[in-house]
Amino acid sequence: MVLPSPFADGSRLGGFDVERLLAPEQAIVAYFARATIRPPGVERVALDAAFSRVLASDAVARDDHPSHRRSTMDGFAVASADGVAPRTIAGEVVMGSPPPRAIERGEAMRVPTGGAIPDGADAVVPQEDATVDGDRMTPHEAGAPGEFVTARAEDIAAGETVLSAGRRIGGPELGVLATLGIAEVDVFRRPRVGIVSTGDELVDPGTCPEIGQVRDSNRYAIAGALAAFGAEPVQLPRAADTPEALRAVLASGLATCDAVVTTGGSSVGTRDLVPHAVAEFGAPGAIVHGLRVKPGKPTLLAAVGGKPVIGLPGNPASSLMILEAIVRPIVAALVGERGARATVVTAIAEAPFAGRKGWTWFVPARLVTRGATVYARPLAIRSAQTSLLARAGGYATLDEDGATIAAGDTVRITLFSCGGAPIEAA
Numbered sequence: 001m002v003l004p005s006p007f008a009d010g011s012r013l014g015g016f017d018v019e020r021l022l023a024p025e026q027a028i029v030a031y032f033a034r035a036t037i038r039p040p041g042v043e044r045v046a047l048d049a050a051f052s053r054v055l056a057s058d059a060v061a062r063d064d065h066p067s068h069r070r071s072t073m074d075g076f077a078v079a080s081a082d083g084v085a086p087r088t089i090a091g092e093v094v095m096g097s098p099p100p101r102a103i104e105r106g107e108a109m110r111v112p113t114g115g116a117i118p119d120g121a122d123a124v125v126p127q128e129d130a131t132v133d134g135d136r137m138t139p140h141e142a143g144a145p146g147e148f149v150t151a152r153a154e155d156i157a158a159g160e161t162v163l164s165a166g167r168r169i170g171g172p173e174l175g176v177l178a179t180l181g182i183a184e185v186d187v188f189r190r191p192r193v194g195i196v197s198t199g200d201e202l203v204d205p206g207t208c209p210e211i212g213q214v215r216d217s218n219r220y221a222i223a224g225a226l227a228a229f230g231a232e233p234v235q236l237p238r239a240a241d242t243p244e245a246l247r248a249v250l251a252s253g254l255a256t257c258d259a260v261v262t263t264g265g266s267s268v269g270t271r272d273l274v275p276h277a278v279a280e281f282g283a284p285g286a287i288v289h290g291l292r293v294k295p296g297k298p299t300l301l302a303a304v305g306g307k308p309v310i311g312l313p314g315n316p317a318s319s320l321m322i323l324e325a326i327v328r329p330i331v332a333a334l335v336g337e338r339g340a341r342a343t344v345v346t347a348i349a350e351a352p353f354a355g356r357k358g359w360t361w362f363v364p365a366r367l368v369t370r371g372a373t374v375y376a377r378p379l380a381i382r383s384a385q386t387s388l389l390a391r392a393g394g395y396a397t398l399d400e401d402g403a404t405i406a407a408g409d410t411v412r413i414t415l416f417s418c419g420g421a422p423i424e425a426a
Helices: 024-034 171-179 218-229 243-256 274-279 316-335
Strands: 042-046 075-078 087-092 107-111 123-126 130-133 136-139 161-163 184-188 192-197 232-235 259-263 284-289 300-304 307-312 344-349 360-370 373-378 394-398 410-415
Touching (some): 024 284, 024 300, 024 316, 075 087, 161 171, 192 218, 192 243, 218 232, 218 316, 243 259, 243 274, 243 307, 259 316, 274 300, 274 307, 307 316, 316 360, 316 394, 344 360, 360 410, 373 394, 373 410
Parallel strands (some): 087 107, 192 232, 192 259, 259 307, 344 373
Antiparallel strands (some): 042 184, 075 107, 075 123, 087 136, 130 136, 284 300, 300 307, 344 410, 360 373, 360 394, 394 410
């Protein structure tokens, strides 16, 4: 698939030809049609180091879980067919040990929550539902077979694939892996993603900027987002606005990292060198350049071999928004995560969310709860503001139909994966 030049005159000296720009969804499809992105390898880690990693192989149960019937209550293991007849208490199940023997009809055995059910029993009578007189127990009402009993293999059956490769490991997944007896886990290696800020105007955060200078903040916001996505951010040297400087940093990043993300220099001005510099490193090169989106139109989606090269805008809000809203599936493919989904909440619009027909707009929103209801207030898009997305809890996506979400209507808000303002209580 060969895409048309995004420039009005086919060169980098003209402006973007808006009619040729792709919508975000089209851009992602076009990107994966030409770029083959795979995780950089597999490593085995201890279970206690596996949190937030991505499984590289299926987790398959070797045994049934539980391996035996267990009680869900403190009480008495009984044969339900005995109804409400009194039973003789024939012993006690000790936690962590097998039952001392099977029970006969007319007998009961004390059992703790989680204790093994003896043969001959098919139900448990909770201790609060029975009257005990010496060694005799009388149920208050007849129980049903299986009542208050966890059956063998009720949770997990031998041979079952419980967790599939490509799944991110959280707390519940760690519990499953431990239950399956997996002490070491095969996970995809965290891809190293180099970060390159471009621009002669940039200075270090600890420097007092002079007129015309700004602190290099984008690289830290990008690093946070990449870490939240499961990648290992690598801070590369800043690139001056010369072809030679940019080529040198890109060459270093491509040699030592699994992907490179640049910020700044991705548009169509005379000092926007990133698209043509990337093309010099090999196919497929620039796949998508320019998006029909606000903020973030001057975005570059490229690859060199199997390594993604992403050119983000230099404006702080645009840079981080594009990374969150568009680049995330590319990073997900690189970390090996399948089915990655951002968290979306439904809110009530406190003011209109307005877009522009023919364009996709990502509108940042401040989120507030009143009672059980979440309310969203749109924030004005100011791409150059560093604080904009830190003031927002997420963003609304307005499609190209240009429809406005009126105040009082419901609006779907995608939460930022790497931070942003919390949902406040009014």
